[in-house]
Structures are given as C-alpha cells and as structure tokens.
Amino acid sequence: MTYGLGSENSNLPGFVVLASGGKTPDGGKSLWGAGFLPSVFQGVQCRTQGEPILYLADPAGMDRQLRKWTIEAVSDLDRAHFDAAGDPETLTRISQYELAYRMQTTVPEAFDIASEPKYILDLYGAMPGYSSEADRAD
Numbered sequence: 001m002t003y004g005l006g007s008e009n010s011n012l013p014g015f016v017v018l019a020s021g022g023k024t025p026d027g028g029k030s031l032w033g034a035g036f037l038p039s040v041f042q043g044v045q046c047r048t049q050g051e052p053i054l055y056l057a058d059p060a061g062m063d064r065q066l067r068k069w070t071i072e073a074v075s076d077l078d079r080a081h082f083d084a085a086g087d088p089e090t091l092t093r094i095s096q097y098e099l100a101y102r103m104q105t106t107v108p109e110a111f112d113i114a115s116e117p118k119y120i121l122d123l124y125g126a127m128p129g130y131s132s133e134a135d136r137a138d
Contacts, residue, residue: 002015002041010099011099011102013044015032015041016044016046019045019048029045038088039096052107053107055100057104064104067101071101074097075094075098078091078094078097079094082094113126
C-alpha cells in the first residue's frame, strides 16, 4: 500500500514490524524485506525493550546539528555517486538517512504508550512496561 498510495506521515516508516516477546520468526528478518521493491519499503523492526527502534539516538559526543551536517555530507556524496552510476538504490539510501533523521524526533512520542488513556490501553490489552504475554502476572 505504501508503494502505491504513499504514507500520511513522512516522519515514520510505512511498514513496521512488531515482533512479540523479542523473538524473530523462523523465516528470519527476510520475511519483512522489500522483495522486488526498492529497499525503502522494507519493514522496520520495533523493539519492546530499550530504544523502540535501534540507532535513532545520536551517538555519544554528537549533537543533533552535527548529526544533521553528517547526514547532509553523506547525502551529497551519495547524490554524486548516483549522478555517476545511476543506481536507484543510492536514492533509496539517501531517503532512508533522511527518514531516520526525522524519526529521531517523531518516534519517542509515537511509541510512548504510557501517555495513552486507560480505555485505549484496555482496548488493545496493552500493559506499559511489559513486553509480552509471558511477562504478565496472572
């Protein structure tokens, strides 16, 4: 759907994977790959503990402005490479870096279920702080 219709939110991935209990399916992570589509359409795995999505936080010693400049520099290099080689995956790489940068500010709020009203949590059976059914007390 994202490939054909796009997404209403340009700051979050169009396809997220919610793996329960920290386990990966027997088929592996290739199950949420992009297949024949550009890799920008592959799934982004969300985690139940720690950072919801890996590598969104700025590395130690790097503030947001420095991270922005770094991404812009890499983007300039990738654009030069695309102009020379014409590989469409290079444009995908640029798009993914830019999305990851925007996700840094959007993901913490979007994944904060603790701020949801109790009736919404009840509708989904969500219990903030628990990662799966196995963690719940009977």
